[in-house]
Amino acid sequence: MENDPILSSLLGEVKGAIIHGYADVKVKNIILDSRKVLPGSLFVALRGTQVDGHQFINTATELGATAILCEELPESVREDITYIQVDGSAAAMGLVAAAFYGHPSKKVKLVGVTGTNGKTSVATFLFQLFRALGYRSGLLSTVQNQIEDEVIPSTHTTPDAVALNALLAQMAASNCSHVFMEVSSHSVTQHRITGLHFAGGIFTNITHDHLDFHKTFDNYIKAKKGFFDALPKSAFALVNIDDRRGTVMVQNTKARIETYSLQTLASFKGKIISDTLAGMHMDINNQEVWFRVIGRFNAYNLLAVYGAAVLLGEKEEAVLTELSNLKSPPGRFEQFHSADHIVGIVDYAHTPDALENVLETITHLRQGNEQVVTVVGCGGNRDAEKRPKMAEIACRYSNRVILTSDNPRFEDPMDILDQMRKGVPPLDYKKTTVIEDRHEAILKAGIEAEPGDIILIAGKGHENYQDVKGVKHHFDDKEVLMEVFAKRAGN
Numbered sequence: 001m002e003n004d005p006i007l008s009s010l011l012g013e014v015k016g017a018i019i020h021g022y023a024d025v026k027v028k029n030i031i032l033d034s035r036k037v038l039p040g041s042l043f044v045a046l047r048g049t050q051v052d053g054h055q056f057i058n059t060a061t062e063l064g065a066t067a068i069l070c071e072e073l074p075e076s077v078r079e080d081i082t083y084i085q086v087d088g089s090a091a092a093m094g095l096v097a098a099a100f101y102g103h104p105s106k107k108v109k110l111v112g113v114t115g116t117n118g119k120t121s122v123a124t125f126l127f128q129l130f131r132a133l134g135y136r137s138g139l140l141s142t143v144q145n146q147i148e149d150e151v152i153p154s155t156h157t158t159p160d161a162v163a164l165n166a167l168l169a170q171m172a173a174s175n176c177s178h179v180f181m182e183v184s185s186h187s188v189t190q191h192r193i194t195g196l197h198f199a200g201g202i203f204t205n206i207t208h209d210h211l212d213f214h215k216t217f218d219n220y221i222k223a224k225k226g227f228f229d230a231l232p233k234s235a236f237a238l239v240n241i242d243d244r245r246g247t248v249m250v251q252n253t254k255a256r257i258e259t260y261s262l263q264t265l266a267s268f269k270g271k272i273i274s275d276t277l278a279g280m281h282m283d284i285n286n287q288e289v290w291f292r293v294i295g296r297f298n299a300y301n302l303l304a305v306y307g308a309a310v311l312l313g314e315k316e317e318a319v320l321t322e323l324s325n326l327k328s329p330p331g332r333f334e335q336f337h338s339a340d341h342i343v344g345i346v347d348y349a350h351t352p353d354a355l356e357n358v359l360e361t362i363t364h365l366r367q368g369n370e371q372v373v374t375v376v377g378c379g380g381n382r383d384a385e386k387r388p389k390m391a392e393i394a395c396r397y398s399n400r401v402i403l404t405s406d407n408p409r410f411e412d413p414m415d416i417l418d419q420m421r422k423g424v425p426p427l428d429y430k431k432t433t434v435i436e437d438r439h440e441a442i443l444k445a446g447i448e449a450e451p452g453d454i455i456l457i458a459g460k461g462h463e464n465y466q467d468v469k470g471v472k473h474h475f476d477d478k479e480v481l482m483e484v485f486a487k488r489a490g491n
């Protein structure tokens with residue numbers, strides 16, 4: 001194609017690249033999976049967690065790749081192929097992908113949100129807020145990607161560098177002025193965000209998760225900090241200073257540091273005046289506001305959103321007015337009420353901290369002798385250390401606990417449940433049941449509940465599938481909850 005960029009024009013920011021072959025070859029697309037290579041592709045060989053992409057270089061050239069971005073040359077080098085040798089192909093890919101799509105992150109105001117919990121909530125609130133303020137906006141999140149009203153399904157919390165820049169380019173082409181995205185720790189370590197230009201970064205919190213991938217908590221902290229280290233001087237770095245790691249996150253950033261807090265002096269200081277199932281009343285920088293979303297964790301999320309909006313130049317009053325109308329994103333403390341007054345809450349809490357926050361919120365909302373029943377499981381092929389912790393937390397705050405399956409992936413659900421069960425204190429054995437089948441577990445919780453009781457279904461939130469051995473079967477916590485509510489109503 002006429003418009004395909006030439007390879008050398010994409011390498012401007014890649015330091016120390018050694019080019020073997022013709023540098024002016026045209027690049028049709030950038031591909032990181034050899035099975036998807038097309039004639040004219042630039043194939044990037046990445047060292048993955050399962051395999052080393054370098055072993056697929058020859059397959060890629062056989063399928064028509066004309067250029068290869070790699071760390072090591074293959075044993076047999078072809079004369080008609082251009083090899084770009086770099087120290088790190090993942091980081092180089094980020095820079096090349098940004099250049100290939102014309103640096104779309106520079107055409108919008110891009111704000112990234114990182115932290116163990118609250119990324120989807122904060123990014124989605126910001127997206128909703130800026131749309132309400134009249135800006136064309138884009139969203140990249142775990143639940144879905146969105147360009148104004150157009151929904152594009154998401155595969156990851158943060159897509160790979162090529163998909164990410166392609167989406168940003170689509171957003172810029174559709175005249176979005178603002179884009180809000182989640183920055184997962186995986187995406188920092190794997191350089192999915194390298195080459196992006198951020199107008200701001202937000203840190204929500206850091207607690208136990210993903211030790212399967214990062215191995216130590218220190219590495220996990222370093223990954224998140226890497227996002228702030230790379231922010232430019234022109235950006236803001238907005239951090240929750242009530243989190244012990246808030247200060248460390250921005251220790252080496254060039255960005256302008258701003259803070260938010262519910263406990264101490266900060267650029268954006270909040271106080272909860274009251275918090276009920278009907279709404280939350282807060283004081284933010286000496287202005288009183290009512291919100292529809294509830295829970296202390298959401299007070300933090302709202303402060304982050306308010307702070308970011310003000311730092312992006314919006315007027316405080318207008319921001320607070322629009323914020324008070326926002327609703328929680330799907331599967332985040334989503335409440336349902338049965339005809340006979342049972343409250344069902346579907347929440348994506350899949351870490352010990354999130355589960356504790358949600359259950360603490362429920363505890364505060366309790367008014368009398370209603371029972372709290374928690375249905376929860378843990379995902380397979382993910383951090384196993386959180387399993388007993390989540391079971392213990394569920395027991396600590398609930399009258400009854402049903403441990404069940406989440407996404408078992410390639411693990412045996414009963415093995416996961418055995419590990420969860422190890423966290424149940426002996427005194428709580430009696431109130432804890434294990435029901436592997438999630439459908440059955442939710443039905444049991446719903447049928448046995450009495451009017452006034454609160455059922456928390458935690459771990460899967462918005463997800464509409466259950467991943468068993470790589471196959472996604474339709475499953476939706478909300479649907480099952482509606483089924484049980486209908487049964488209770490005699491339908």
Ligand SMILES: CC(=O)N[C@H]1[C@@H](OP(=O)(O)OP(=O)(O)OC[C@H]2O[C@@H](n3ccc(=O)[nH]c3=O)[C@H](O)[C@@H]2O)O[C@H](CO)[C@@H](O)[C@@H]1O[C@H](C)C(=O)N[C@@H](C)C(=O)N[C@H](CCC(=O)O)C(=O)O
Binds near residue numbers: 158159185
């Ligand atoms: C652990 C992890 O992050 N894995 C991601 C990673 O895959 P990987 O390192 O395992 O890849 P691999 O299978 O070893 O293959 C290495 C390379 O060889 C290539 N390959 C492989 C086979 C082949 O025949 N040909 C070929 O070219 C692969 O395309 C890849 O580039 O790179 C892939 C391509 O970008 C991602 O799709 C994949 O995400 C997997 C599906 C995943 O589940 N990731 C989760 C853990 C994740 O990223 N989660 C975070 C959110 C976490 C949070 O909640 O905070 C996210 O941002 O979504």
Ligand SMILES: Nc1ncnc2c1ncn2[C@@H]1O[C@H](COP(=O)(O)OP(=O)(O)OP(=O)(O)O)[C@@H](O)[C@H]1O
Binds near residue numbers: 204
């Ligand atoms: N600021 C917060 N602090 C602690 N817990 C929170 C916070 N915000 C939300 N939560 C809890 O964490 C769950 C996940 O929230 P959210 O989806 O916003 O986080 P996330 O960081 O995007 O998660 P993921 O890493 O899976 O993408 C919520 O359902 C809620 O239980």
Ligand SMILES: N[C@H](CCC[C@H](N)C(=O)O)C(=O)O
Binds near residue numbers: 157406463
């Ligand atoms: N982004 C998180 C989602 C976890 C959701 C939970 N339902 C599970 O499957 O473990 C992860 O990939 O670890």
Ligand SMILES: [Mg+2]
Binds near residue numbers: 141
């Ligand atoms: Mg998320």
